Amino acid sequence: MTVSPDMQRNMLRQMQTIRRFEEHASEGFLAGDIYGVVHCYIGEEAVAVGVCATLTREDKIISTHRGHGHCIAKGADLKRMMAELYGRETGYCKGKGGSMHIADFEIGMLGANGIVAGGISIITGAGLAAQMDGNGAVAVCFFGDGASNAGPFHESINIAASWKLPVIYVCENNLWAVNVPAENSLAVTDVAARAAGYGIPGKIVDGNDALAVYEAASEAVAHARNGGGPTLIECKTYRHRAHTERADQPDARPKAEIEAWMAKDPIDQLAAHLKGQQGQLTEDEWAAMDADVMSEVEAAIAFAKASPFPSTDSVSQDVFAD
Amino acid sequence: MTVSPDMQRNMLRQMQTIRRFEEHASEGFLAGDIYGVVHCYIGEEAVAVGVCATLTREDKIISTHRGHGHCIAKGADLKRMMAELYGRETGYCKGKGGSMHIADFEIGMLGANGIVAGGISIITGAGLAAQMDGNGAVAVCFFGDGASNAGPFHESINIAASWKLPVIYVCENNLWAVNVPAENSLAVTDVAARAAGYGIPGKIVDGNDALAVYEAASEAVAHARNGGGPTLIECKTYRHRAHTERADQPDARPKAEIEAWMAKDPIDQLAAHLKGQQGQLTEDEWAAMDADVMSEVEAAIAFAKASPFPSTDSVSQDVFAD
Amino acid sequence: MPREITYLDAITEAIAEEMRRDEKIFHLSTDAPGALLKEFGPSRVRQTPITESALTGMAIGAAGSGYRPIVDWRLVTFSFVAMDQIVNQAAKIHYMFGGQQKFPILFRTTVGGGTRRAAQHSQSPYSMFMNLAGLRQALPSTPYDVKGLTKAAIRDNNPVVMFESGRLGGLQGEVPDEDYTIPFGQADVKREGTDVTVVALAWLVHEALAAAETLAKEGISVEVIDPRSLVPMDAETIRRSVQKTGRLVVADEAGPTCSAAAEIISLATEDAATFKALQAPPARVCAFQVPIPYAPHLEDHVFPDRNRIIDGIRTVIGS
Amino acid sequence: MPREITYLDAITEAIAEEMRRDEKIFHLSTDAPGALLKEFGPSRVRQTPITESALTGMAIGAAGSGYRPIVDWRLVTFSFVAMDQIVNQAAKIHYMFGGQQKFPILFRTTVGGGTRRAAQHSQSPYSMFMNLAGLRQALPSTPYDVKGLTKAAIRDNNPVVMFESGRLGGLQGEVPDEDYTIPFGQADVKREGTDVTVVALAWLVHEALAAAETLAKEGISVEVIDPRSLVPMDAETIRRSVQKTGRLVVADEAGPTCSAAAEIISLATEDAATFKALQAPPARVCAFQVPIPYAPHLEDHVFPDRNRIIDGIRTVIGS
Numbered sequence A, B: 001m002t003v004s005p006d007m008q009r010n011m012l013r014q015m016q017t018i019r020r021f022e023e024h025a026s027e028g029f030l031a032g033d034i035y036g037v038v039h040c041y042i043g044e045e046a047v048a049v050g051v052c053a054t055l056t057r058e059d060k061i062i063s064t065h066r067g068h069g070h071c072i073a074k075g076a077d078l079k080r081m082m083a084e085l086y087g088r089e090t091g092y093c094k095g096k097g098g099s100m101h102i103a104d105f106e107i108g109m110l111g112a113n114g115i116v117a118g119g120i121s122i123i124t125g126a127g128l129a130a131q132m133d134g135n136g137a138v139a140v141c142f143f144g145d146g147a148s149n150a151g152p153f154h155e156s157i158n159i160a161a162s163w164k165l166p167v168i169y170v171c172e173n174n175l176w177a178v179n180v181p182a183e184n185s186l187a188v189t190d191v192a193a194r195a196a197g198y199g200i201p202g203k204i205v206d207g208n209d210a211l212a213v214y215e216a217a218s219e220a221v222a223h224a225r226n227g228g229g230p231t232l233i234e235c236k237t238y239r240h241r242a243h244t245e246r247a248d249q250p251d252a253r254p255k256a257e258i259e260a261w262m263a264k265d266p267i268d269q270l271a272a273h274l275k276g277q278q279g280q281l282t283e284d285e286w287a288a289m290d291a292d293v294m295s296e297v298e299a300a301i302a303f304a305k306a307s308p309f310p311s312t313d314s315v316s317q318d319v320f321a322d
Numbered sequence C, D: 001m002p003r004e005i006t007y008l009d010a011i012t013e014a015i016a017e018e019m020r021r022d023e024k025i026f027h028l029s030t031d032a033p034g035a036l037l038k039e040f041g042p043s044r045v046r047q048t049p050i051t052e053s054a055l056t057g058m059a060i061g062a063a064g065s066g067y068r069p070i071v072d073w074r075l076v077t078f079s080f081v082a083m084d085q086i087v088n089q090a091a092k093i094h095y096m097f098g099g100q101q102k103f104p105i106l107f108r109t110t111v112g113g114g115t116r117r118a119a120q121h122s123q124s125p126y127s128m129f130m131n132l133a134g135l136r137q138a139l140p141s142t143p144y145d146v147k148g149l150t151k152a153a154i155r156d157n158n159p160v161v162m163f164e165s166g167r168l169g170g171l172q173g174e175v176p177d178e179d180y181t182i183p184f185g186q187a188d189v190k191r192e193g194t195d196v197t198v199v200a201l202a203w204l205v206h207e208a209l210a211a212a213e214t215l216a217k218e219g220i221s222v223e224v225i226d227p228r229s230l231v232p233m234d235a236e237t238i239r240r241s242v243q244k245t246g247r248l249v250v251a252d253e254a255g256p257t258c259s260a261a262a263e264i265i266s267l268a269t270e271d272a273a274t275f276k277a278l279q280a281p282p283a284r285v286c287a288f289q290v291p292i293p294y295a296p297h298l299e300d301h302v303f304p305d306r307n308r309i310i311d312g313i314r315t316v317i318g319s
């Protein structure tokens, strides 16, 4: 499958946007401007971007506690995202959600979620809605290796497979769930092996290779749009940072493992791939792209900082819809 | 694997005991002497008996809403079982549990359960206890095809497989869950296919053939006792009766399907097998065995009927243990 | 033209009428209701695997995608496997996401005992749901109320939990032919009286009415209030009644601890005017705080009934 | 010799001491506590998959097989995925099976807000558990109490839910060196007073003590009662206090509806002697009945604190 250089550059830019956004999210968190908890996606950008590049605005996705990357890849507004992290009125959730709860239903981003595996059945319901709509839209479920051991994974995929729902289940196997290595809690090496229990295709893909992810996702999306039902795609990847951005937390992962994966950075890889193709990306263009991304992120920060905090009266609003 | 004729006769007798016990449970229910709900196991006796014949008293089992067969196969006392159905003080649960909640921890029967898939993690914990005890005991989980779609199935088997717990998961695939055919809710034809997602052996066996069940269970039990971890055994079987004994309930199952399975009655099959072996079971012996079983069941009924109802004071007892 | 239909038929009618009106409504449950399945077919009335948790989540996702799902958990027992989706998702999602999307969902579920099905299948845990913010809830006691509240619930743009009383499924009552809804948050005075207020829920409404009838013969005038809707709860109607009668008994099939009855007593006593009017301690006439036992006479002993309500009333009026 | 240790260390100490004493005790959680893991190793302090439901069920099975498991659900948020095992199994299994087997299990879980982690991760739903029959429950407010109650919980032959206040994890307090337990069902009078009774839970105990200190300067004498154990609840101590002071405020971090606060108000008002002694309506000083928002000033606005307790006290004493 060939991905046009334009598209590759777009993907690279999105990946870099995720990275720069999160680098700031971490800083802002450590500075005390961003509250609660921040889980960074850094190192895994190729998954969200590779998958979402195959989707249209009508398609839906759902995310996890590690949600910034999925939001950005689906086209969320950096300003409203950052404002949400800053707890401002202009944020996606009016300051009520924070990092773990960003959603944008307008663009089909059905939300980050503080519950491991909590979104899997929700997006499966969106897949049912898409099937009932009959317009060929699909729904994509992002979830971790840890989530693949939880009941909702099983219940939802079984239903999606039985009903041939247009859902793509994308496991981000970053080998760890907080401080528990996947090999200690996953009875099989490959989450994709579980597809056999539902009679659906299960694919393993290098989750640090955006183009490989794109290719696998394209096939799964086409399969789903054609009424073929769900696919389980396992993306082998890794987070560069600790589980959250809290300063004092333990990280049980071996240094050598971290370094080996850092060397396989998905952004470096895609940039190198483009650079390796005559005329597709020069060092200067790459630097300019990054500068552009940085200024977009800075604009988002400025927007967030300039936005008012919500009024305390708002705590009683939106408990119920009209 | 050869099963001694003595053992075969014991198995036949147990199967007949389950059947006669339940024939009366149904009568008693329709007569208004047994209350609430009664789910009969009739037609599936070969599964409980074939599996439990491989177990010792130290081994543990857990059951479902359809629990009489498992109780009897594990050696429960018919009198106390019947007394429980009759709501008497002498019942296993002192009249507090009824048909859906019979347990006998003394013999390693950890209980019937009103929640589909509710027992799967409980018996997995008993398997963990057995592993920690280190005495080679195993734990057996009986559950339905319907339960195999539920989250606890997945979570528990994954843990058992990861930790190599000595648990045997026995799916009683009777093709229906109330009025929903398995083919509508199970994404795969064979529940055993799910074993691949946990890296454990998955076996399919004729659940109406007690000796085939015995053989499969023996292997799985030996594997577990030797530290090999869990096995998933799927027994293809069928219930002869409606989902419960309530008089007015709909039964969506096709008549022809019911009849075809009635013709494969597990008791008839084992009896025929024994009769076919010179000198192992004559018609008269079989009639005598049945008469003996009947009188045992009748003694249980008499015991139940002669037992006092619990006092109303007892409602406040056993909320907490001392 | 009012007709007599059962409580269960009233629910089915409500759902069927709404499904005819709005094709975005569909129904999910592990055993599809026959009448609905027959009229609307298997794509709108779906028989599902036994996965109440997944169904609950799927309803949220479908609601967030423009549908108006109905999920029948059936016995409230089974709602507990879906509790994460209920507590952590359905109740909070509208608020947590800043109100950006509506989630119109009806969750149906049967509560109560009396069926001799023991502890797991005889529960009345509505107060566990009431403790949550973000779910409308009702517990109707008559065919008329259940139809009107079910229709209101389906038209509501929020997740609503409709607790259907298992004991009342066969109860006959008048229901008009015309379309009507009953707004959430409006209690109904089922009988007027002057000596004591009995706030009763579901089946206990009927027991309270029977108790009132008995006591009327002794000249004791009992007012029976049915909150109908649990969230929001119509504190005003209850307080007004207690201010009139000076006495309060709450009758409920659930155990007392942290129950709807405790909430009603708190709503009454913490209000200055009501507190002032109260002439005797309020009383909870509830089930014993125990799991529900199987044997019929044990089960019956655990639950409150008209006789226990009469005793409760006698205590608060000091007779 | 009493030492000062933190609330969290007191819990760890309690568990470690009990684990040294009884090798049938083991610990299951999705992220094993470092100190316990180090001392007892990975077979007694197990890191598990993220499956709180399975862990809860496994604890029941292991308890029924002679072990004394401890399950840490961690945030109470995650207990909801285990709710079927909690409600339908753990709470009922001893009763339902006629008392034939004991199920000694400690379920640990962290409750409360203040961490800016928004609606899902800031919950205080203890009353949902209190509504169930069959689970002992506690919510301690000091290192001393949490150690003594945790040890009592581990030795108890029932499933016990220990609600650990997230806000108090770092709180220092005196804890003796010697072995001790605190029996369930005994409230503690944290401060004696004569004008008003404040029954407060967990973090609010400390806020109530601060409020009492402030009001003491105005000559208002506040009695602060900490129930410590939620099930059983020590109604006697609360009633005795209210009979003395004639006034009751209940302060809790949970929302008011069907809350522990509602239960405490009911226990007080339905008792004849206490009702008679009450000179003003009782008051709930609780969180607003909303999901918990993320932004710090919003979150802080939702929760009660010493100032709101002071306001509540002023209202009930009419000053």
Ligand SMILES: Cc1ncc(C[n+]2csc(CCOP(=O)(O)OP(=O)(O)O)c2C)c(N)n1
Binding pocket: A065, A066, A114, A115, A116, A143, A144, A145, A146, A147, A148, A172, A174, A176, A177, A178, D030, D050, D052, D078, D081
């Ligand atoms: C039901 C539940 N249990 C526990 C947690 C705490 N928790 C948050 S993230 C996490 C690890 C998730 O691992 P994985 O699914 O692999 O995602 P990753 O963090 O690796 O992206 C845990 C245990 C939770 N959020 N939800």
Ligand SMILES: Cc1ncc(C[n+]2csc(CCOP(=O)(O)OP(=O)(O)O)c2C)c(N)n1
Binding pocket: B065, B066, B114, B115, B116, B143, B144, B145, B146, B147, B148, B172, B174, B176, B177, B178, B243, C030, C050, C052, C078, C081
């Ligand atoms: C969680 C849950 N949901 C629904 C039910 C109602 N129910 C009781 S038995 C049953 C069917 C179970 O099917 P299966 O597991 O195949 O067992 P079988 O009855 O066929 O033996 C259902 C849906 C239940 N008991 N528990």
Ligand SMILES: [Mg+2]
Binding pocket: A144, A145, A146, A172, A173, A174, A175, A176, A177, A178
């Ligand atoms: Mg992971």
Ligand SMILES: [Mg+2]
Binding pocket: B144, B145, B146, B172, B173, B174, B175, B176, B177, B178
């Ligand atoms: Mg079945």
